[in-house]
Amino acid sequence: MDGPMAQPTVSKCLKQVTEALNSSSILxxxxxxPQNRQERNFIKESFYEKYGFxxxxxxxxxxxxxxxxxxxxxxxxxxxxxxxxxxxx
Structure with a gap:
């Protein structure tokens, strides 16, 4: 589809995508x-080592x-x- 999309169509698509992303199998x-402090620290240290952030x-x-x-x-x-x-x- 070329051209602009109507606001109700965008809203309907956004609702469907949000519902799909919230399904338990996708989640x-x-x-x-990260589920605990150790996992959070590992991620934080990895980003710093790799990218300096x-x-x-x-x-x-x-x-x-x-x-x-x-x-x-x-x-x-x-x-x-x-x-x-x-x-x-």
Missing amino acids: RTYIKF PGIRGCIDCTHIAIVRPQENEERFFNRKHFHSINYM
């Missing part, structure tokens, strides 16, 4: 949180959602992959 398989306990992956070129502030939405997008977490 158990793909979404992990202190105090990091995790990160979120994001994706670019292509959008129609905006009329205002167009340059703010032009990404490194050479298309207009919003960054979605």
Whole structure:
């Protein structure tokens, strides 16, 4: 589908994705949180050793959602992959 999407359609899609991500099989398989201080410290130390960032306990992956070129502030939405997008977490 090309072109803009109606707000009710976006809301319906967002609801369906949120419900899917909240299913127990997805939560158990793909979404992990450290369960104790030892796990949190291990993650924090690993980030520091690898990237030099202190105090990091995790990160979120994001994706670019292509959008129609905006009329205002167009340059703010032009990404490194050479298309207009919003960054979605």
